[in-house]
Structures are given as structure tokens and as C-alpha cells.
Amino acid sequence: xxxxxxxxAFLFAMAAAGIAAKRLPQASTVVYGGTAAACxxxxxxAAVRLAGGGPDASLVLPVGxxxxxxxxxxxxxxxxxxxxxxxxxxxASLFGWGYERAHHDSHGGPVLPLYxxxxxxxxxxxxxxxxxxxxxxxxxxxxxxxxxVLSTHRESETPRAARLYIVMxxxxxxxxxxxxxxxxxxxxxxxxxxxxxxxxxxxxAALVVVLILLGAGSKAGLVPLHVWLPLxxxxxxSHVSALMSGVMTKxxxxxxIRVLFDLLGEPEWWWGGVTMGFGALTAVMGxxxxxxxxxxxxxxxxxxxxxIGAIVIALGLALVFKAxxxxxxxxxxxxxxxxxxxxxSLFKSLLFFAAGAVLTxxxxxxxxxxxxLIHRMPTTAVLALVGAAAISALPPLNGFVGEWLLxxxxxxxxxxxxxxxxxxxxxxxxxxxxxxxxxxxxxVRLYGIAFLGRPRSRAAGEAVEVGRAxxxxxxVPAVLCVVLGVLPTPLIRLFEPALRLLxxxxxxxxxAYQPWFWLAPTSAIGNSYNGLIxxxxxxxxxxxLVLGIHRKASDRVRWSIPWGCGFDGPDSAAVTQYTASxxxxxxxxxxxxxxxxxxxxxxxxxxxxxxxxxxxxxxxDPAWVAVVEPVSRGxxxxxxxxxxxxxxxxxxxxxxxxxxxxxLLVMVAVSQR
Amino acid sequence: xxxxxATVYQILQMLLVLALAPLLTGWVRLVKARLVGRRGPSxxxxxxxxxxxxxxxxxxxxxxxxxxxxxxxxMFTAIWLAAGLVPVFTTQLALAPTADLIxxxxxxxxxxxxxxxxxxxxxxxxxxxxxxxxxxxxALAEPAMLMVVFSVAILVRTTSxxxxxxxxxSGTVGxxxxxALALIALVMVAxxxxxxxxxxxxxxxxxxxxxxxxxxLEYSGRHLxxxxxxSMLKLLLYMALIACVFTPWGMATAGSGVAAALGGAVAFVxxxxxxxxxxxxxxxxxxxxxxxxxGEFLGGALLLSLxxxxxxxxxxxx
Numbered sequence: 003x004x005x006x007x008x009x010x011a012f013l014f015a016m017a018a019a020g021i022a023a024k025r026l027p028q029a030s031t032v033v034y035g036g037t038a039a040a041c042x043x044x045x046x047x048a049a050v051r052l053a054g055g056g057p058d059a060s061l062v063l064p065v066g067x068x069x070x071x072x073x074x075x076x077x078x079x080x081x082x083x084x085x086x087x088x089x090x091x092x093x094a095s096l097f098g099w100g101y102e103r104a105h106h107d108s109h110g111g112p113v114l115p116l117y118x119x120x121x122x123x124x125x126x127x128x129x130x131x132x133x134x135x136x137x138x139x140x141x142x143x144x145x146x147x148x149x150x151v152l153s154t155h156r157e158s159e160t161p162r163a164a165r166l167y168i169v170m171x172x173x174x175x176x177x178x179x180x181x182x183x184x185x186x187x188x189x190x191x192x193x194x195x196x197x198x199x200x201x202x203x204x205x206x207a208a209l210v211v212v213l214i215l216l217g218a219g220s221k222a223g224l225v226p227l228h229v230w231l232p233l234x235x236x237x238x239x240s241h242v243s244a245l246m247s248g249v250m251t252k253x254x255x256x257x258x259i260r261v262l263f264d265l266l267g268e269p270e271w272w273w274g275g276v277t278m279g280f281g282a283l284t285a286v287m288g289x290x291x292x293x294x295x296x297x298x299x300x301x302x303x304x305x306x307x308x309x310i311g312a313i314v315i316a317l318g319l320a321l322v323f324k325a326x327x328x329x330x331x332x333x334x335x336x337x338x339x340x341x342x343x344x345x346x347s348l349f350k351s352l353l354f355f356a357a358g359a360v361l362t363x364x365x366x367x368x369x370x371x372x373x374x375l376i377h378r379m380p381t382t383a384v385l386a387l388v389g390a391a392a393i394s395a396l397p398p399l400n401g402f403v404g405e406w407l408l409x410x411x412x413x414x415x416x417x418x419x420x421x422x423x424x425x426x427x428x429x430x431x432x433x434x435x436x437x438x439x440x441x442x443x444x445x446v447r448l449y450g451i452a453f454l455g456r457p458r459s460r461a462a463g464e465a466v467e468v469g470r471a472x473x474x475x476x477x478v479p480a481v482l483c484v485v486l487g488v489l490p491t492p493l494i495r496l497f498e499p500a501l502r503l504l505x506x507x508x509x510x511x512x513x514a515y516q517p518w519f520w521l522a523p524t525s526a527i528g529n530s531y532n533g534l535i536x537x538x539x540x541x542x543x544x545x546x547l548v549l550g551i552h553r554k555a556s557d558r559v560r561w562s563i564p565w566g567c568g569f570d571g572p573d574s575a576a577v578t579q580y581t582a583s584x585x586x587x588x589x590x591x592x593x594x595x596x597x598x599x600x601x602x603x604x605x606x607x608x609x610x611x612x613x614x615x616x617x618x619x620x621x622x623d624p625a626w627v628a629v630v631e632p633v634s635r636g637x638x639x640x641x642x643x644x645x646x647x648x649x650x651x652x653x654x655x656x657x658x659x660x661x662x663x664x665x666l667l668v669m670v671a672v673s674q675r
Numbered sequence: 676x677x678x679x680x681a682t683v684y685q686i687l688q689m690l691l692v693l694a695l696a697p698l699l700t701g702w703v704r705l706v707k708a709r710l711v712g713r714r715g716p717s718x719x720x721x722x723x724x725x726x727x728x729x730x731x732x733x734x735x736x737x738x739x740x741x742x743x744x745x746x747x748x749x750m751f752t753a754i755w756l757a758a759g760l761v762p763v764f765t766t767q768l769a770l771a772p773t774a775d776l777i778x779x780x781x782x783x784x785x786x787x788x789x790x791x792x793x794x795x796x797x798x799x800x801x802x803x804x805x806x807x808x809x810x811x812x813x814a815l816a817e818p819a820m821l822m823v824v825f826s827v828a829i830l831v832r833t834t835s836x837x838x839x840x841x842x843x844x845s846g847t848v849g850x851x852x853x854x855a856l857a858l859i860a861l862v863m864v865a866x867x868x869x870x871x872x873x874x875x876x877x878x879x880x881x882x883x884x885x886x887x888x889x890x891x892l893e894y895s896g897r898h899l900x901x902x903x904x905x906s907m908l909k910l911l912l913y914m915a916l917i918a919c920v921f922t923p924w925g926m927a928t929a930g931s932g933v934a935a936a937l938g939g940a941v942a943f944v945x946x947x948x949x950x951x952x953x954x955x956x957x958x959x960x961x962x963x964x965x966x967x968x969x970g971e972f973l974g975g976a977l978l979l980s981l982x983x984x985x986x987x988x989x990x991x992x993x
Contacts, residue, residue, distance in 0.1 A: 374798070376740045387742075396785040397778055409777050409821070413828045421988050428984045431825055432977065435818035442788055442817075443810035450795030450806060456738055522772075529834050532773045536756075539770065543689075543752045547901075551729070551748075555897040558732035564799050564893055580795065580803020588811035592970035 003059035003076060005047050006084075006129060009040040013122035016040070020114035029114060034099035037118045041091035044125060048084035051076070052496050066134060073193050075131035078499035079264070082340055083128050083256045086347050089482075090249035091121045097355045097475025098241030104362045104469060105239070113153050113239055120146035120245065124253050132193040133182035140178065140257075144171040144221075147250060150242045151234050163233035169637075170220050170230040177217030178257070181210045185265060194265060201267035211273050214261045215280060222254035223307045224314065225284040226625040231307060232291070236299030236367070240358025241475075243299055247306040248350040252343050255313055262321060263336075263504040271325040275426055278318030282430040285311025285437035287625075290597055292444045293589055294621060296582045298357045298367040301448055302350065305393065308437055309346045312408065313339050315430055319411050320505065322423060329507035331414045334523050337509045338407035340497050341490065345400045348486070349392040352479040356386035359472055360452060363465035369582035371459040372452040378465040383453045385476040390445040392483040395438050398533040398540070399487035403521065405438060406531055407509075410523060440589070447585045456576035488533040491521050583619060590619070598622060677929075678769065684936065685759065685769040691940065692758040692915070696907040697721035699914070699947050706955035721907065725900050733896035736797040746793035747894065747901035753786040754905045758912040761919050764939030765927035766837040775834040776824045780817060783868070783912075786905065787813055794890035805890030808966060812874065812886065815973035816864045822980035823864070826857045827920060829987045836916075840923040853990070856983035858921050863976035865913035867969065869906070872958045874969055877906075884963065914950040915943070922946065 016036040023029040051059070060075035076084065098117065123143030130136035148171065151164050184206050185197045202210065220227035235246045262273065288307030295301040316339035323332035359382045360375060361367050376383040392399040412434070415427040457463035467473075486493055495518070498508045509523040522530035566578050587602070594600035600621035607613050650658075701718035708715025735743070757779050760770055774782070791809050794802035828834050830853070831842045848854070867874045870887035879885055885892075891902050919926075925942025927935035964972065 374738065376742060376796075377738075391785070391788065394784075394788055395781060396788055397774075397781045402778075402781050405781075406777055413825065413834065416829055416832075416988075424988045425985050428822075428825065428981060428988070432818055432822050432981050435821040436814070436977075439784075439814045439817035442784060443814050446788060446791045446795075446806060446810050450792055450803075454740065454742065454792060454796040455798035455803075529775045530772045531775065531778055535770070535773045536778070539756060539773070540752055543755055544748060547748055547752055547755075551897055551901070555729040555900070556732055558896075560732055560734045561737055562734050564736040564738075564797050566799055576798060578800050579798045580800055580807065585795075585803060585807040588808050588966070589814060591967055592811055592815070 003061045003074065003129075006044050006059075006076060006125070007061060007063075007074065009043045009047075010122050010125050012040045013037060013118040013125070016118040017115045017122075020112070020116075020118065024112070024114065030099060030102045033114045033118060034095040034102070037121060038092050038095035040118075041088035041095065041121060045085050045088035045092065048076070048081040048088070049496070052078055052081045052085075052499060055499060060131065066138070070132065070134050070192060072135045073131040073195075074129045074135070075194070076129045078503050079256070079259065080128045082497055082500045083252060083343075084125065086252050086344055087121070087124050087128065087249050090245055090347050090351055093351055093355070093475050093478050094241040094245045094249075096478070097244070097358065097472050098239070100469045100471030100475065101239065101241050101358055101362065104472070113150060113242070116146055116150050116153070117242065120150060120242070123147075124250060127253050128256060131195070133186060133197070134192050136194075136257075137175065137179060137182065141175055143250065143253065144175065147238070147242070147246055148234075150246075151238045153239065153242075154237055157237065159233070160237045163230070163237045166230040167234035170227065174217045174220040174227075177213045177220070181213035181217060181261065184210050184213070185261075194260075197265050198267070204270070207266055207270070210261065210266060211276070214258060215277065218254045218257040218261075219280065219314075222251045222258070222310045222314070223284070223288075224280050224310065225287045225307065226629040228284070228288070228307045229623075229625050229630050232295075232300050232303040235303040235306070236297065240299070240354055240361060243303075243358070244351040244354035247303055247354060248347040251306060251310055252347055255310070255317070255339075255343055258314075258317060259339075259504065262317070263324070269321045269325045271322060271420060271423065274318045274321030274323075274325060275423060276318075277321060278315050278426065278430050281311045281314030281316075281318055282433035283311070284308070284314060286433050286440075287311075287597070289437050289440040289444055290593055291623075293440060293447065293586050294594060294598065294600070296369045298360065298369060298372075298448065298452060299354065301369075301444070302353050302357060305353075305441065305444065306346075306350055308441060309342065309350070309393075311437065312405075312434060313342050313346070315434055316342060316408050316411065318430075319408075319427070322418065322427075323411070323414070324505050326418050326420075328414075328417050329505045330509065330511050331411060331417060332505040333501045333507040333511070334407065334414070334509040335411035336501055336505055337494050337497055337523070338404055338411055340500065341400075341407060341494060342404035344493065345392070345404045345483070345486065348479040348482050349389045349401060352385065352389035352476055352483065353393065355472065355476045355479075356382055356389060359468040359476065360465075362468050362472070364459070364461040366459065366461060369448070369451045372457070372462045373455045373459075373576060373579070374453075374457040374462060375465060376453045378457075378463075379453075379467045381467060381473050382476065385473070385480045386453060387449060388480040388483055390449045392487070394442040394445045396442075397487070398484075398536045400483045400490065401487070403487055403490040403531070403533065406521075407523065408434065410529060440593075443589060447582060451580075451582045451585060455579050458576050458579070458581075488537050489519060490533065491518050494521075590621075594621060597624065677767070681767045681769040681771075684765050684767055688763060688765075688768060689755065689759045691763065692908060692911055693755065695944070695947065696758075696904065696911040697725060699911050699951055700907045702948065702951045703910075703955050703958075706952050707959055710955060710959045721903075725904055728895075728900035728903065729897050731896045733898055736799070736893050738796070738798050739893070740796055742789075743793050743796040743893075744898065746789045747898040747905070749789045750786040751901045751905040751908075753782045753789075754908045754912065757782040757786075758908050758915070760836065761912060761915045762837050762840050762923075762926060763915045763919070763943045765931075765936045766840050767927070767929055768837060771835060771837040776827075776836055776839075777821070777834055779836070779916075780820055780824070783909070784813070784817060786909075790890060790902070793894075797893045799893065801885070801889045801892045805886055805888070805892070808886045808969075809890055812867050812969055812973065815970060815977060816867045819860055819973060819976040819980050820864045822977060822984060823857045823861045826853055826980060826983040826987060829984060830854070836919055840919050840926055841928055843920065843923045844926065844928065851987075851990075853983040853986045854921070856979045856986065858917070860976045860980035860983065861917055861920070863972065863979075865917065866957075867973055867976075869910045869913060871954065873961050873964045874972065876963050884966070886966070911947070914947055918943070918946045918950070 126139035292304035320335035598621040794806035
């Protein structure tokens with residue numbers, strides 16, 4: 003434990019170094035290198051801890067409020083998330099080092115001092131073992147990421163994004179504050195151990211569940227609290243976007259798991275039902291939003307919303323099965339959730355890095371200004387393809403394994419006693435399947451428009467491949483995506499202590515024969531999946547096929563200009579190609595017309611008129627209409643009312659103070675009685 | 676010994692599906708031609724077409740990348756492997772525990788993903804039309820198919836195809852309204868996924884109505900041969916899948932001998948002939964629908980399959 007705390011202290015030192023050595027050319031090398039080293043140390047420590055077992059590490063630091071010390075503790079659940087956070091930290095540091103050098107820009111705000119602080123904040127949340135330390139670290143993490151978003155303050159969209167982010171982050175922290183307040187009311191002790199020992203009553207627990215879903219959900223991006231996420235995540239520099247989307251949302255998932263599975267004790271069935279419902283809504287809405295975006299990074303941020311939806315569905319299922327006393331299936335669902343947490347942190351980082359590489363090379367993240375990058379940036383194109391295929395849940399990559407485990411848990415619904423829940427699970431399963439299929443469409447669109455076809459702008463046509471550090475930063479998660487897809491079982495085995503801690507069972511309990519390369523979870527249904535054999539068979543068949551074809555077939559190749567409906571040859575602007583919006587049009591018409599009230603407006607000039615025809619698409623965001631606008635109106639109204647307090651005479655101020663004192667005294671008198 | 680036999684069966688199955696796929700397509704074309712009063716080409720014509728394509732040179736668009744040239748191989752391998760996973764004449768297949776129905780659907784999804792990317796690679800508008808429509812169709816067809824799997828899995832308690840076939844053959848299921856709904860949904864999905872009328876027309880080259888054909892428009896030579904062969908395999912795969920889940924009778928099971936496997940193969944050919952005839956009958960008796968009505972068609976399939984699952988809960992209390 004001392005090691006983790008010193009590594010975090012080292013991160014703070016790196017932040018100080020970032021401030022001190024701002025002008026030095028080696029500053030970024032030192033800061034990113036040091037951060038990566040500290041992250042590697044923590045990740046390694048967590049992995050060893052998980053594999054080796056042993057008692058939880060804990061530490062009490064005499065800091066913080068005078069009568070509350072800072073309790074730190076890393077159990078197996080913390081260790082799992084420590085690995086996720088720090089793995090993301092390592093790759094982001096590697097990529098960020100290259101990215102920073104490519105974007106040498108003196109106008110932007112400081113990234114170097116804030117970047118290690120952000121990682122330190124996330125690590126502190128994971129090892130906090132009392133509500134005070136937890137909230138402090140949580141707020142620290144939020145503020146650090148907020149400042150990182152502000153580092154691009156010269157871009158026109160950033161101020162609005164940052165403002166919305168700080169409002170939503172404060173809202174989330176307020177909900178968490180209330181939740182922990184409710185949890186600690188019974189006995190007045192804020193340490194997690196004490197909260198765990200005194201389970202709250204049914205009403206209090208219900209309140210906590212709702213508050214946690216609101217508080218951690220707003221950070222994770224649960225619909226309809228997601229509105230800030232697609233604005234704030236893309237605004238930051240790309241490696242920070244990757245951390246925010248790939249890793250910080252997972253810290254929010256950690257908070258949900260910690261409270262719902264650990265601190266609250268035995269769950270009730272409806273917790274899972276509500277959680278699952280939110281997850282399903284989030285998954286489907288997230289990917290539909292993503293399909294409408296033209297901005298690469300915003301598309302990825304919306305896709306994060308979708309993936310968080312899938313993770314939350316898995317959490318809901320695990321709660322439901324835990325409440326129904328079928329712990330093995332609960333472990334299966336929770337294993338799916340944790341696996342998807344790891345998977346998503348990998349491929350989302352990878353895709354954000356790829357977006358960053360594209361931004362570096364072309365200066366644009368607008369899909370309609372990209373195209374043909376597979377020719378100009380071959381390595382990035384291959385790595386981004388791995389990411390796109392993994393996030394679209396294609397076998398034998400890692401995204402599919404998570405999806406497969408989740409479906410296995412869903413297929414166990416008949417084991418539940420309550421049939422309204424079974425029907426809900428059927429509907430949630432359909433929603434998840436829909437979201438997965440739409441994600442496939444979404445990433446065909448992203449990859450096809452950005453990397454394939456012909457360049458849609460001059461910058462895209464003149465792009466050059468990015469530097470070695472950036473490519474390496476992308477290659478690491480890409481390789482891990484393949485490895486985890488082929489051999490997921492060792493990783494799930496690594497999670498087992500955490501699963502046992504939370505649901506008191508492992509997903510492989512009771513199955514006799516369990517080789518390490520075979521994924522065959524225990525459940526009522528005897529299914530199995532083997533990515534390794536799949537990969538080997540695919541490789542074998544491909545070899546047979548290629549050899550067979552090249553022995554028999556003609557291998558002559560002629561290059562020619564394709565028929566472009568009368569447009570002669572490759573037009574310089576490549577306007578006859580499909581654009582991002584035209585690719586999305588069928589799906590926009592099928593889904594968007596009801597959900598987003600999306601409309602296509604065609605302005606066709608009369609015959610003889612020479613002005614150009616125009617097609618425009620309008621859509622409204624239901625979350626803005628239903629949630630953000632009423633809330634911001636409400637906040638403005640309240641602020642107006644509160645504003646009066648600032649223009650009162652001293653007489654009235656004194657009266658108010660006196661009244662407040664009386665009320666407080668009455669409250670004390672009543673509660674002390 | 677069992678493992679060895681299962682491996683032999685697996686290899687035989689991979690070869691059998693490869694050999695039969697063009698025959699099935701030829702058969703469907705022949706029956707369709709006869710139904711509309713033409714003589715039609717021989718059932719062997721697809722084999723000749725494929726061989727001719729293999730001998731031709733490949734014409735590539737100037738802008739085509741390595742992805743465009745690799746995709747036919749990726750796609751064919753994925754569909755070939757998927758076709759090898761569906762038990763056609765015996766349930767003893769070596770690869771049966773490697774991948775279940777969900778993995779099979781995902782394999783088909785991979786093939787589609789890469790083909791859609793290839794459609795966008797040349798940077799022409801046809802490829803874009805095809806890819807975007809194909810992904811829209813898939814976005815509804817895939818969940819509908821997963822829901823069919825869900826209904827069947829509630830009943831059979833497994834998603835392993837071999838075990839599903841075994842269970843269905845044991846006769847303990849009986850007639851169920853949910854299975855009927857699942858069957859209808861699966862047939863609708865199969866029609867959409869194989870680009871058949873009324874969703875798409877495999878014989879059209881009219882720009883505005885093409886989906887699959889638009890996506891593969893720039894392919895030629897050996898690449899086109901692979902893409903076409905993969906489509907044929909996919910048609911066979913869906914028929915085999917429907918046969919395996921809903922009419923597995925005649926298939927050899929664990930412990931039965933080589934004679935039973937031979938019988939299974941004969942039964943499979945008969946089933947294919949029957950399925951091909953039904954498909955041809957259906958296709959000649961219906962008109963193609965507008966592209967934007969496909970959403971309603973497949974949304975219907977999704978709802979039917981979901982309804983099937985819910986009926987099962989309500990009726991059986993499982």
C-alpha cells in the first residue's frame with residue numbers, strides 16, 4: 003500500500019515538475035515518462051496483488067479533517083480498477099508524449115502539470131476507504147479533468163463544454179455527498195468499514211440507490227445525464243479525451259459497484275431492474291446519437307455513452323441475480339461488466355488516440371473533411387481498424403467476448419422467480435442486441451468515411467503518418483485487444499477475487515474441467531466459446547483459401563478508373579462520394595425520425611434557376627429538451643431569487659441571521675431530545 | 676476415437692457446404708425460371724460462373740487499398756467457418772464447443788462489417804449506397820436474430836447448435852406458438868440477410884434499388900468469385916440453420932454410425948431442395964419493397980421474435 007501512496011505522491015511531484023520546468027524542452031519527456039512509470043508501478047502492484055491473493059492492503063493517514071483521518075484501502079475490486087486506470091495512464095502517457103510534441107502550441111493552457119494530477123485523482127478515488135477521502139478525491143479528479151478540458155480554451159466550443167461540465171460534475175458530487183450522508187447517518191462514522199457494518203434501512207437504501215445512479219451516473223454518462231460528456235470529452239487534448247472517456251467513466255462505474263454491491267449489503271430486486279432499464283436506454287440512445295455525429299471525437303464520446311450502457315446493463319443483471327440468490331450467474335454478469343470495463347478502456351483509448359493521430363495529421367476532426375487516410379497513414383489505419391472491429395464486437399477480438407458473456411447472463415433469465423423481471427430482461431436483451439448492431443454500423447461509418455474512399459479535403463490528401471511514440475501508444479492497446487479476445491479466461495480468473503468479494507461466487511464455480519484457454523462459464527446453459535481455436539481455424543482456412551485461389555485463379559491485375567455516374571475521373575474534391583451524413587441517412591430515417599425528430603429538408607431550385615440545391619438535416623436532442631433546458635431554467639430562476647439576498651439592508655441581514663440561528667437551535671434541541 | 680471422428684465429420688462438413696452452395700443457388704434460379712415460364716440455365720451454371728470469374732483478370736479502382744483486396748478473403752473465410760459450425764448431417768462436430776449461435780451471428784456480422792468497408796473503399800457513390808443500406812438492414816436483422824436465439828435458448832437452455840438439434844430431435848418440445856413466431860422471424864431475417872426479394876433483388880442492376888449488388892459493384896475476377904461464392908454459402912448457411920433448429924430430423928446424433936451420417940447427408944440435400952423450392956415460390960409471388968419499408972419489415976421480425984420469448988415466459992412460467 004505504501005508503494006501505491008508513494009506512486010501517487012510521485013505523480014504530484016511530476017505535476018510540480020510540470021509547473022517548474024514548463025519552459026524546458028525536456029519537460030514533457032520527464033512528466034510523461036514519470037507518469038507512465040508511476041502508473042506502471044501501481045498497475046503491476048495491483049496485478050500481483052490480485053494474482054497472489056492475501057489480505058487487503060490498508061493504510062490510515064493522519065491527514066484531512068482533524069477528527070476524521072484519511073482511510074486508504076485497496077481490496078480486490080480496487081485492484082481491478084487500478085489496473086484499468088493505470089493501463090490507460092501508461093498508454094495515454096506514451097501517446098501524449100508524442101502528441102504534445104506534434105502539437106507544440108504556446109496558446110493552449112497548461113496540460114503538463116494537470117495531467118499527472120488527473121491520474122493521481124483517479125487513483126485516489128479507487129483506494130479511498132472513507133466517504134470524506136472518496137469525495138475529496140472524486141472532486142479532485144473532476145476539477146483536474148475540468149481544467150484539462152479548459153486547456154483548449156481558445157477553441158470556440160470549449161467554454162460552453164467546460165461550463166456544462168462543471169455544472170454536471172457539481173451536481174454529481176452533490177448527489178454522492180447526499181448518498182454518503184444517508185449511508186452514514188445511522189452511526190455518524192464515515193469510514194467504509196463502518197458503513198458496511200451498519201446496513202441502512204429499506205427507505206434509506208432506496209434513496210442511496212437513486213442518488214448513486216444520479217451521482218455516479220452523471221459522471222459515467224447515463225442517459226439523460228450524459229449531455230455534458232460528448233461536449234467535454236472531445237474538447238480536451240486527445241490523450242486526455244482517451245483518459246476521460248476510457249478511464250474516468252470507469253471510475254464512476256467503480257463508484258456504482260462499490261456502493262451498490264459492497265456498501266449497501268444485500269440488494270433488493272428492483273435496484274437491478276432500475277439499473278438495467280437505465281443501461282438499456284443509455285446503450286440504445288448513445289449509439290443513435292453517435293450515428294448522427296460528424297465530429298470524430300464527439301462520435302467516440304457518444305459511443306462511450308453506449309458502452310457505459312452495456313456495462314450498466316451487466317451491473318443491473320448482476321444485482322438482479324444477486325437478489326435472487328443465484329450467485330454464480332450474478333458472478334457471470336459481473337464478470338461481463340468488469341471484462342467490458344477493461345475492454346472498453348482499451349479500444350476506446352485506441353480509437354481516441356487514432357482520432358488524435360488523424361487530428362495531428364490533417365488538423366481536422368470533421369468526418370466530412372477526411373477520407374482516404376488508409377493510403378497516407380497506413381499504420382494508424384490498421385490500428386484504428388482493430389479498434390473499430392473490437393468495439394463492434396467482432397470475433398475473435400475482445401469486444402465480442404464481453405458481449406458474449408453478457409448475453410450468456412441474459413440467457414439465464416429463466417432462473418429468476420419474478421416474471422416481470424424476466425420480460426424486462428428479454429426487452430433489455432433486445433435493446434442490447436440493437437445497440438450492438440447499430441455500433442457496427444456506426445464504426446463502419448466512422449472508419450469508412452475517415453480512412454477509406456478519397457480525400458475530402460486538401461489536408462486529408464496531404465496527411466503524413468504520425469510519429470513513432472504515437473504509433474506505439476496505439477499499438478499497445480491494439481495488441482491487448484487481440485490478446486484478450488483470444489485468451490480472455492486468464493483475465494477473468496484474475497477478477498475472481500473481486501467477484502467473490504462482491505457476489506460470493508465465481509463464474510467458473512462447479513465446472514470440473516477448466517483449461518485456461520477455454521471460456522466456459524457455469525450456468526444453466528452449457529455454452530462455451532474459444533477465441534483461440536477460432537483464430538487458429540480462421541488462420542488455417544485463410545491459408546487454404548489463399549493458396550487454393552492463387553493456384554487456380556488468374557493473378558492478373560489491372561488498375562482503372564471506376565465509373566462515377568458520368569463524373570469524369572477522380573474529382574479533386576471527391577464530392578461524388580458518400581458523406582458521413584449520407585451514410586447515416588437510412589438509419590436516421592429508420593430510427594432518428596421518431597427519437598430525434600430528424601428531418602431532411604431539400605431545397606431544390608426551380609428548373610432554369612442556377613443556384614445550387616441544398617439538403618439540410620435538422621434534429622432535436624430529446625435530452626436537452628426534456629432535462630437540460632428545464633433544469634437550466636430552474637437554476638436561473640433560483641439564482642434570480644437568491645440574487646435578492648445580495649441587495650438587502652443590514653437590518654434584514656441581521657434578522658435573517660437571527661432566524662437562522664433560532665432554526666438551528668431548534669433543530670439541535672429536537673435532535674438531542 | 677470420438678474426437679477423431681468428429682474432426683473427420685467437421686472436415687467433411689466444411690467440404691460439403693462448399694460443394695453444395697452453388698448447387699443450391701443454381702437450383703433456386705432454375706425453379707424461379709421455370710415458375711415464370713423460362714427454361715432457365717442448368718443447375719450447374721453457378722459453378723461455371725465461378726470458374727469463369729476465377730480465370731478473369733482483376734480490375735481494381737485506382738483508389739482501392741489493401742483492404743479492398745483482402746476483404747473477399749476475410750469475408751469468405753468468416754462465412755465458410757460459420758457454415759461449418761451449423762450441424763447439417765451430424766451433430767458430432769469438432770468445432771461445436773468452440774462457438775455457439777451467438778458467435779455464429781457475430782461471425783456473419785464480421786463478414787458484413789468488412790464487406791461494407793470494402794464498399795466504401797473505392798470512393799464511389801454506389802459503394803456508399805450499398806454499405807449504408809446494408810448496415811441499416813443489419814442493424815435490425817441482427818437483433819431480431821439474437822432474439823430468435825433467445826426464444827430458442829429459453830426452451831432448450833442452450834445456445835450450442837449441436838445441443839439444440841439434439842434437443843429438438845428428442846421430440847420433447849412439441850408444437851409451440853413461440854417456436855412458430857421464432858421461425859417466422861428467422862425466415863424474415865434470412866430473406867433480408869441474403870438480399871432476396873422483397874428486401875433486395877439478387878438479379879438487379881438498377882442503381883436505386885441495389886443493396887448488396889451496389890456494395891460489391893467494383894469487384895471483379897477472383898475477388899468477385901469469392902464474394903459470389905460467399906453469398907451462395909450464406910444462403911446455404913441460413914437454410915441449414917433453419918433446418919437445424921426447426922427440422923433437425925434425419926441428422927446423425929452422438930453414438931450413431933457412419934450410415935446414419937450418410938442418411939443425414941441425404942436428408943440435408945432433400946431439405947435444401949425443399950427450402951430452395953419454397954424460396955423460389957416465395958420470390959416469384961411477391962414484389963420487391965421500397966428500401967425504406969425494410970425497416971418496418973425487419974422491425975416486425977424483431978417484435979415477433981421478442982413476442983415469442985415473452986409468450987414462452989407467460990405460457991410456461993419457465
